[in-house]
Amino acid sequence: MEKTLRISKIRDGTVIDHVPSGKGIRVIGILGVHEDVNYTVSLAIHVPSSKMGFKDVIKIENRFLDRNELDMISLIAPNATISIIKNYEISEKFQVELPSRLIGVLKCRNQNCITNTHEPVESEFEIVSKHPLVIRCVYCERTMGEKDIFS
């Protein structure tokens, strides 16, 4: 494995490591990174990894993630490692954790689900299976796979 860094160190921000190879673009999508972004995002795809064979790595400068974003990342990258960088140093490092329920982070794809109306409830999903990813709406009981969730 090469010892040199493919992407240079960041001063402040977040590093998302151990993302399954090929899933980095989806993680970028979760974070809502669009053309008009005003912070620097680096994505390395298919990086050799001693643990995973190959992996994707994302470095985001001057941006930190909230609980909902971490929950969403855990759906497609259940073993991802998050490092919070402050002044070039790792100030905090942890693994994402797949919650038993996802509350208010996703919209149910069933157009006829009561949660897609003006009722005062947040969407709520339970995890049916991690591999392959399947989640079920607690209200209408419809299931969604990874393609449904991220399309």
Place this chain on the structure above:
Amino acid sequence: MLKNRSVVSIEDVDSDDLNDLFDLSDSMLRTIEKGGSTDLLRNKIMATLFYEPSTRTRLSFESAMHRLGGSVITVSDVKTSSVAKGETLADTIRMASSYSDIIVIRHPLEGAARLASKFANRPVINAGDGSGQHPTQTILDLYTMRKETGSIDGKVVTMVGDLRYGRTIHSLIIALSKYDVKINLVSPQILRLPEYVYTKIGDRSRIKEYDDLSSVIADTDVLYVTRIQKERFTDQNEYQSVIGSYSVDGDLVSKMKKDAIIMHPLPRVDEIRPEVDELPQARYFKQAYYGVPVRMALIYRILGD
């Protein structure tokens, strides 16, 4: 134990509860057949909120509550109720639960009954939510199978018609998967059972899908027929292409076992021909008749002492 619990999905009722409900339904049936009522739930009030048309379900729930000695309050037409003024279901439920001891709800949107159970401080019974679940119909269907054939275990159950949108089918398959039964699903390709229902069934190997009835009719013990529901189709061309595909007539019934039974949650349109009504296999009117004792049993187990 169902005491003070909501029944939104058939999975809210475990197998011990089911067996208890079957025995209690027998007892309720005897009470009805003696021409009697009870005062087991005197002073209890049931609120019925039907946001979709219903004949059998609504009448049987209300009849069941009256026969238990309780009373019923209802909204006769939601178009003239506060819903028309834009009130959320959550607020309607909060209000209804403060006026009653139990709420029965039918709604066109899936998940409506689960939402209702979260906002009500009284038990909620799901009387059908969109193409989701219809658990009391399932309890009644299982009761009918047991009563009319002697047992549920060991049977070959063939379900035909709208397996995609039919909520009675979804609840029933989930419940039957816990028994020792073989299930044949017969439908056109576009009306196959949705994958999300399969995710609730442990062993899929006892379920097989077919395009037509002829290959399974002779082995069937219970033929469960459903209406192709026009209102569930967004594409009316699709509806036109499948109606009438699975009609049960005298000729088909002649190929069935003598002791097999035919069930249907009703209403039917043309999927069972009128000539079948007089044949010994036809049990769908009896099935509808059992709706009252079964719902009496369920309401009593939730609200009774």
